[in-house]
Amino acid sequence: MDDRTLATDAQPGESATIAGWLHETRDLGGIAFLILRDRSGKIQVKLEKDEMDDAMVETGLDAHRESVLQVSGAVEDEERAPTGVEVVPESIEVVAAADPELPLDPSGKVDAGLDTRLDNRTLDVRKPAVKAVFEIRSAALAGVRASFRDLDCTEITTPKIVATGTEGGTELFPVSYFAQEAYMNQSPQLFKQLMIGSGLERVFEIGPIFRAEEHNTPRHLNEATSIDFESAFADASDAMDACETIVRGAYEAVAETCEAELETLGLAEDFTVPEAGFPRITYEEALDRINATGAVDETLEWGDDLSTPAEEALGEDVGEHYFITDWPSEIKPFYIKDRDDDATVSTGFDMMHPRLELVSGGQREHRFDHLVEGFEQQGLDPEAFDYYTQMFRYGMPPHAGWGLGAERLVMTMLDLDNIREAVLFPRDRQRLSP
């Protein structure tokens, strides 16, 4: 598109026009170096003060750090340059000047807190290690989509402004929709199920979800990206197989296309694609293993939810991605089907990274009567969900699916401390801008 040469493509013996940010100026007296940075990497520009055009040298030396410069000249071998080549300039132009004072140092030499970084995301994503996270996120999503297509899924788009939410009003953000009361959707759950009963049968969606949860933790966002899957004629075990395929697909795409980014993050040697056959542990076995670790104060009993310390103890014990299956029906949502042989046990499952939960899924309740009952038990008015339940009266096949948090996937893949590191412009209780 643009006819400049990227920094890492510059070939000795050729002339090139490089454009990028002034990363650093090193003035050694008679000679000085400008280090330019573009999306490919860095390149050195040599300034010989006595031998080059004074005005050009001055332009280069006067430019403030992080200004955008365009430099044309000959590319030459130079052993002592960081990348083994340098540009001997014939012209230097300041394309966009930067202020002398920056709110954030993109070289990373001066530390900045997360809030400063998020307030100045443009500068923050100039840091190679931050840029690498978002290049990897992009590659992971490409891998996820390719894997969905291998599974013969159709990509769907479901609405984000909705009349009702599945989990009641407290976790919903209200929207004024012309004269009507509406909400931001907290999950595509109901809509993807509606498409299971259509001719599409097997669908995926990657899109935003919105949750008005008040907790502010390093693992929660109020606006997140959900990777959703749903398939007709599938049970929980089929859905777990698909889940494994998709997560492994994300890792494989990153392993194949992001070698340089993994190197930048210091992960090149440790990065491995999770092996197929994630262990499937029943909830009951999970309780036993957690209790055996002694990591939780009170002995966990059937019906207890797993606290964060409990999850972490189990994760450490298992040491790889794993599923927890056969949860008590009472602590799973009503739209998850109970087991046919024992209604107190649900077909719901979670898929866990050793650090935290990534996926929630299960076989769905596809029987009209049971579903309507479930809404009532949940304290929701079934009539408000007629647009959904009525479709279960016209031939809704058994089906199963799950939702995977994209930010959690990236966070655990790259061992990031805070989920806000995995999204460009996070939204939480305090942060609505940028």
Add this chain to the structure above:
Amino acid sequence: MDDRTLATDAQPGESATIAGWLHETRDLGGIAFLILRDRSGKIQVKLEKDEMDDAMVETGLDAHRESVLQVSGAVEDEERAPTGVEVVPESIEVVAAADPELPLDPSGKVDAGLDTRLDNRTLDVRKPAVKAVFEIRSAALAGVRASFRDLDCTEITTPKIVATGTEGGTELFPVSYFAQEAYMNQSPQLFKQLMIGSGLERVFEIGPIFRAEEHNTPRHLNEATSIDFESAFADASDAMDACETIVRGAYEAVAETCEAELETLGLAEDFTVPEAGFPRITYEEALDRINATGAVDETLEWGDDLSTPAEEALGEDVGEHYFITDWPSEIKPFYIKDRDDDATVSTGFDMMHPRLELVSGGQREHRFDHLVEGFEQQGLDPEAFDYYTQMFRYGMPPHAGWGLGAERLVMTMLDLDNIREAVLFPRDRQRLSP
């Protein structure tokens, strides 16, 4: 995943388990046929009343249309069957019974209005011609993403809940974000630009946009899917090149992977990928050509916007995808850069299908002072946009980009009458559910 055989994969001489919807029952007396339909197509099941198990025959004949059945048996050649094969059943099971009365006939024999169809989208998307549209939409988006990756773009995700909108308050849906006033984002414009100044340089996003426009027309939605592109070191001409590549990429993917769907829609023979080199017509030339057609009552003059009839007259005259360039600055948004040689002329462009506008783009104003001035002239408080404008002080390169409406792309590609045909669950002034 599931171990059933898809209808179109059933091979004569083999035994198969087919599961799908009961499309039709043909009872000829001693013999009867069930037509099952799944996502691949249809298959005939033969019932010989005197020779087969009575209970099984009864199960098949008693099933209501659109119930989900699972049929196991031998697949045999049968010339008179619609697909040349039929299943001779050994077992028939009703997996999910349908009510005898349906609100919509998925066979399409009984016409239904658009509202009835949208109220019952699950049944509507069982129609092969409706399903085909959404399979094609899915393939088109895959083609778009593949083309973006060929252009070395990074996929980004920008927030949908925002503190400010670029076009003032009237077209924004308000959201209660905890104690704060917020809005649904009407465009990722500002956020994608922020990433141009980061290390990513060239980005794309496919995601929802929200516009509280009051008009209810066959070409507007209040929630739509926007395909957004932005590149550093690019001008309007570069952005138009990229636009052409992406639109052609969508058509190519559909041509390559959706032969059957195009056939279903009766488009197989007429479907062509638009030729490269879309004509680029200046706004001034566009006025002349529109005036020459005599299609508009008053002669159009410099500064006039193009009405729908004007666009249609020009589209008919040009007869292919085309760009309109060099618009008057006064009728383009302030964040579009004016031409350096004439500030009354903008670098903004539209990309048009003969039927309607698909894309709006241009080179962006990247100079801090001009940008702040633009906010003021627009009647917006520049301070409310500090999170955006401040980043232009730290080295923001020249850049250009555009936004393409996914639904308009699909609508024009498949010659659909109404944009609501191109989205599963449309949102308009009247419709918030399903």
